[in-house]
Amino acid sequence: MVVKARKQGNSIVLTIPSTIKVPLNTEFSVDVNKNGDIVYKRIAKNNYDLWSDPAYDDYDYDTEIKREYQELGYNPREVKPVGKELANEKD
DSSP states (O other): OOOOOEEETTEEEOOOOGGGOOOTTOOEEEEEOTTSOEEEEEOOOTTOOGGGOGGGTTOOHHHHHHHHHHHHTSOGGGOOOOSHHHHHHTO
16 A cells, blocks of 8 residues: 655655445554654553444454464464463462
């Protein structure tokens, strides 16, 4: 995905495509690294509630879990404990 810097008033603007689903009024800090890359970081709010964030309304958690299992090469829920974790379960 490519966006182009454009002039608006006295500012240069980079648009955020709607497919990225950034909630309105989200605040970011902006830095420029030594390579000249612009880095936006969302400012965490003390009262931020992940569960009410509309950016995750259509998030496919099942696909994410399957991707993680594929990346691991196994499903951790299906692995029988074999070592010290057996002793820890009795505590």
